[in-house]
Amino acid sequence: xxxxxxxxxxxxxxxxxxxxxxxxxxxxxxxxxxxxxxxxxxxxxxxxxxxxxxxxxxxxxxxxxxxxxxxxxxxxxxxxxxxxxxxxxxxxxxxxxxxxxxxxxxxxxxxxxxxxxxxxxxxxxxxxxxxxxxxxxxxxxxxxxxxxxxxxxxxxxxxxxxxxxxxxxxxxxxxxxxxxxxxxxxxxxxxxxxxxxxxxxxxxxxxxxxxxxxxxxxxxxxxxxxxxxxxxxxxxxxxxxxxxxxxxxxxxxxxxxxx
Ligand code: 8X3
Numbered sequence: 001x002x003x004x005x006x007x008x009x010x011x012x013x014x015x016x017x018x019x020x021x022x023x024x025x026x027x028x029x030x031x032x033x034x035x036x037x038x039x040x041x042x043x044x045x046x047x048x049x050x051x052x053x054x055x056x057x058x059x060x061x062x063x064x065x066x067x068x069x070x071x072x073x074x075x076x077x078x079x080x081x082x083x084x085x086x087x088x089x090x091x092x093x094x095x096x097x098x099x100x101x102x103x104x105x106x107x108x109x110x111x112x113x114x115x116x117x118x119x120x121x122x123x124x125x126x127x128x129x130x131x132x133x134x135x136x137x138x139x140x141x142x143x144x145x146x147x148x149x150x151x152x153x154x155x156x157x158x159x160x161x162x163x164x165x166x167x168x169x170x171x172x173x174x175x176x177x178x179x180x181x182x183x184x185x186x187x188x189x190x191x192x193x194x195x196x197x198x199x200x201x202x203x204x205x206x207x208x209x210x211x212x213x214x215x216x217x218x219x220x221x222x223x224x225x226x227x228x229x230x231x232x233x234x235x236x237x238x239x240x241x242x243x244x245x246x247x248x249x250x251x252x253x254x255x256x257x258x259x
Contacts, residue, residue: 005036012038019092021048023192027224065119075126085130095157095199109156117163136235143186188245191217213257
């Protein structure tokens, strides 16, 4: 499918992807562009999203989801482009630290809640009128298996990702009579260039150890493929929740390693 997806005015429908500068967000922007959307690639790192937008025929939008003004500017851009938004992928998020509760850093926990939960709320709230105006909008929140289970050292992140899940469910209830689907894609182990590196404050050895010996962890393209499938179902089909893990990850703690 490519570029055949058009609005009544003949233009490509708009999609917003937050956290589009790398990993799942970047891959999702590429997949949605290939599926016929004009993608607003939103992230803080402008160089990366400008290169991405140029490559996929989209638009780069400097946007920190924890910043009210930046999110208002994103919403203003959607209005300038016609005020109808077909797809919102709330992907911006992340884990900071892997510390037992006994040693937890409140600032890290606050930062995780800020980006994974409040950021998602802020962007959704700002873009909801445009999603409704499209007549068939869809929100896809990127959750995590960390929003389904607990694991040692993960409480700050798992609490935030449980928040992502519950906000998604709440929104679906609140929008039950609106033309907007509300979905969540919850990945398990995905080997991206940055997720674990950020979690471990740039410690490459610790980041690499997460995936050591795991035959074929998911990659960003696998999750982008799932997100694109979810948001391109017919408008009456709501995929509430899609958990996606590599075959090697039977459960959060039960991971097949060959070395
Ligand atoms: C990432 C999955 O297992 O690192 O959202 O928490 S995990």
